[in-house]
Amino acid sequence: MGPAFAAAPGPRIAVLTRPAGRNETLADRLRVAGWQASILPALEIHPLSIASEDLPRPADYDLVVFVSGNAARQYLDQIALADGAVAWPANVAAATVGPASALALRQTGHFGANTTLLHPDESAPSHDSEALWRVLQAQPSLPARVLLVRGTQGRDWLGDTLQAHGVSVTRHAAYQRRPAAWTPAQLDALRHWADAGVAATWLVTSGEGADAIRGQLDSAGLADWWGRCRFVLTHPSLARRVPQAGDGAGGPAMVKICLPNDESIFQAFVAA
Numbered sequence: 001m002g003p004a005f006a007a008a009p010g011p012r013i014a015v016l017t018r019p020a021g022r023n024e025t026l027a028d029r030l031r032v033a034g035w036q037a038s039i040l041p042a043l044e045i046h047p048l049s050i051a052s053e054d055l056p057r058p059a060d061y062d063l064v065v066f067v068s069g070n071a072a073r074q075y076l077d078q079i080a081l082a083d084g085a086v087a088w089p090a091n092v093a094a095a096t097v098g099p100a101s102a103l104a105l106r107q108t109g110h111f112g113a114n115t116t117l118l119h120p121d122e123s124a125p126s127h128d129s130e131a132l133w134r135v136l137q138a139q140p141s142l143p144a145r146v147l148l149v150r151g152t153q154g155r156d157w158l159g160d161t162l163q164a165h166g167v168s169v170t171r172h173a174a175y176q177r178r179p180a181a182w183t184p185a186q187l188d189a190l191r192h193w194a195d196a197g198v199a200a201t202w203l204v205t206s207g208e209g210a211d212a213i214r215g216q217l218d219s220a221g222l223a224d225w226w227g228r229c230r231f232v233l234t235h236p237s238l239a240r241r242v243p244q245a246g247d248g249a250g251g252p253a254m255v256k257i258c259l260p261n262d263e264s265i266f267q268a269f270v271a272a
Contacts, residue, residue: 013193013200014269017042017209019070019177026262033270038200040186042209043177047074048152052082056172059089062143063118065132065158066096067150069104074174075149076110088115093143095119095136098127100261127259128235129158142167152176153208179212187220194225201230201269202242205260210241232268234260 014030014037016023027037055078058064066072079086088094093116096102102119105111118139120131136142145168148159152173159169193200204210217226227243236257258268 011036011198013038013198015040015200015202017203017213018205019043019045026265029262029266030269033266035269038189040182041180042204042212043206044180045070045074046176046178047077048173048175050078055079055082056147056170057083058092058094058147061092061145061147061170063093063095063145064147064149066094066101066105067129067148067154067158068097069101071149071151071174072096072101072105072108075172076108078174088112090114093118095132097129097132098124098260100127126235127261129155129161133158133161136162144168146170147172149174177206177208179215182216187216187222190217190220190222190225194222199225199228199230201232203232203234203265203269204238204242205234207238207241210238214241230254231256232265233257234265 012035014027014035016027016037016039018041020041023037023039023041027039030037057079066075088111090112094105094111095118096105098120099122102117105117111117118132118135120127120135124131124134142162142165146159146162148162148169148171150171150173152175156171159171162169190200202213204213214223214226217223229243231242231254233239233242233255234257239255239257242255256268256271258264
């Protein structure tokens, strides 16, 4: 975990940047806890169309790994569009990087009660590719054929690691993430906080998201303020994508690192 945040004067501002539809419950909890929560998605999720003959089917693999809930939803939509309402093959396991994405997978309704769903549990020290790799290593044997469902960009660590251990890996991009276009009103709200000397606390959950935020703030003339803000990050690797100590004109950035679920994120915000 990162250092505890120093108490900040003025209102407590939480800027929640996960894709649309992922922030509302957390925003409500933070508001009850006395925060002013702003929902400002950094990225937009765009489905990718694919010809039916080019779409990899789960039945051709021993394990299908979904890097996120978005990956699962977009891929299952592609399957439904190509093949209609088909059952998930009973002999094909699925895997996700954490319990939150596993729950999202179960809630799609595509998986029977007997489908094997592998994921790091709540007690795991992290919910990421490394944690899922430890789960896979603990199985009696590694799967021979793996379909890795992801966006057009992302970490290749898990696929590379599986291949290094003799697994045949197919990577399938089910969606594309693009920087969201913030409205003039949204940027004006950020300028208001910057002019008032209020250091907002930003939730950052991906490297692409961090880069998109930085790009918009640079264009809006808010780069110095970004360097004075605080950050809640859902993976240690994201620390290099936000301002480092001494980057901002007003002193070092403060960072807290937590698991990528609402409860852990909420606690990271309120434990200042």
